[in-house]
Amino acid sequence: MKNPTILEARGLSKHFEVKDGFFSRETKTVRAVNDLNFEISKGETLALVGESGCGKTTTTRLLLRLQNPTQGVINFEGKDVHSLTGADLKRFRSRVQAVFQDPWSSINPRVRIRDFVAEPLIVNETLTSGEVDRRVHEALDAVGLGPAHARKYPHEFSGGQRQRIAIASAIVTRPDLVILDEPVSGLDVSIRSQIINLLKDMQQEYGISYILVAHDLATTRYLADKVAVMYLGSIIETGDTDQIFDHPRHPYTEALLSAALPSSPTEKNREIVLKGEIPSPLSPPDGCPFHPRCPKVVGNICSTAFPQLAAETPQVQVGCHIYK
Numbered sequence: 001m002k003n004p005t006i007l008e009a010r011g012l013s014k015h016f017e018v019k020d021g022f023f024s025r026e027t028k029t030v031r032a033v034n035d036l037n038f039e040i041s042k043g044e045t046l047a048l049v050g051e052s053g054c055g056k057t058t059t060t061r062l063l064l065r066l067q068n069p070t071q072g073v074i075n076f077e078g079k080d081v082h083s084l085t086g087a088d089l090k091r092f093r094s095r096v097q098a099v100f101q102d103p104w105s106s107i108n109p110r111v112r113i114r115d116f117v118a119e120p121l122i123v124n125e126t127l128t129s130g131e132v133d134r135r136v137h138e139a140l141d142a143v144g145l146g147p148a149h150a151r152k153y154p155h156e157f158s159g160g161q162r163q164r165i166a167i168a169s170a171i172v173t174r175p176d177l178v179i180l181d182e183p184v185s186g187l188d189v190s191i192r193s194q195i196i197n198l199l200k201d202m203q204q205e206y207g208i209s210y211i212l213v214a215h216d217l218a219t220t221r222y223l224a225d226k227v228a229v230m231y232l233g234s235i236i237e238t239g240d241t242d243q244i245f246d247h248p249r250h251p252y253t254e255a256l257l258s259a260a261l262p263s264s265p266t267e268k269n270r271e272i273v274l275k276g277e278i279p280s281p282l283s284p285p286d287g288c289p290f291h292p293r294c295p296k297v298v299g300n301i302c303s304t305a306f307p308q309l310a311a312e313t314p315q316v317q318v319g320c321h322i323y324k
């Protein structure tokens with residue numbers, strides 16, 4: 001039986017009004033995220049992939065209530081995240097946590113690790129100081145750090161240890177969902193696989209769901225059960241990770257994956273080089289957002305009609321006119 005859905009996005013869009021130049025009073029609209037639909041089940045990892053600027057971080061910020069959607073809803077345990085108040089909001093803030101690429105950029109260097117890790121507990125739950133200590137030690141233990149580290153200060157740690165501490169702080173409330181935006185990008189390659197394995201082990205042990213944003217597609221493939229491939233703010237292909245990596249259907253997914261794979265002498269794995277640049281989300285093209293760069297345009301329809309996602313297999317949905 002399928003695990004219960006814990007979070008879903010329906011028709012989610014975020015548009016930013018920006019000034020049209022320094023001296024101008026006119027504004028223009030940046031369409032950062034357009035009509036996203038996805039859901040995530042208990043214990044599952046959904047990865048958002050796509051080139052820089054396609055809307056991944058904006059999506060995670062909407063999920064975390066750091067920004068309000070222009071349209072659409074996000075439901076967590078069946079309740080609209082952006083309408084939560086009081087006890088429901090407190091519960092959401094404790095159940096949903098995040099780990100970013102550089103969680104230390106905002107940390108106070110005079111705060112002890114114990115207090116940094118404990119913060120989500122102290123803000124969202126009512127516990128005695130002894131209980132907080134116990135939970136901090138438990139979280140540090142889960143990320144492979146002993147309780148003695150709790151008394152230390154940030155500068156005493158290496159990059160990999162710091163990311164472990166950030167993860168400890170994200171799991172200290174025993175959350176249901178952790179949002180990971182580039183969790184290993186700032187780390188040395190030698191440390192990355194340790195952190196990735198740690199995330200995977202913790203998921204198996206605690207049944208946490210993850211929403212993962214990672215440029216590194218090898219990391220994505222290893223951690224994610226499902227992927228959503230984004231281009232200019234829209235999901236253009238989504239579904240089961242193995243099916244999409246083994247058999248990408250959208251020409252953009254094909255190009256994205258071919259560029260990430262190690263070069264191979266076989267024709268099949270040859271890198272597909274796309275023409276042109278990603279268009280600006282200030283003036284996205286009509287029709288399919290990918291059509292100006294697509295090597296497989298099938299006709300006028302590509303420049304006139306937006307291709308809605310449609311099921312290609314029971315596990316994969318694709319938004320491309322080739323498949324209509």
Ligand SMILES: Nc1ncnc2c1ncn2[C@@H]1O[C@H](COP(=O)(O)OP(=O)(O)OP(=O)(O)O)[C@@H](O)[C@H]1O
Nearest residue numbers: 016018030032051052053054055056057058059281
């Ligand atoms: N506050 C904002 N005001 C105006 N435009 C914004 C704002 N935040 C994001 N954008 C724009 O929205 C688009 C999506 O940005 P976002 O940061 O979500 O992309 P991303 O997929 O996370 O990229 P990266 O891989 O580089 O992190 C970009 O064009 C960005 O410039």
Ligand SMILES: [Mg+2]
Nearest residue numbers: 056057058181
């Ligand atoms: Mg980002």
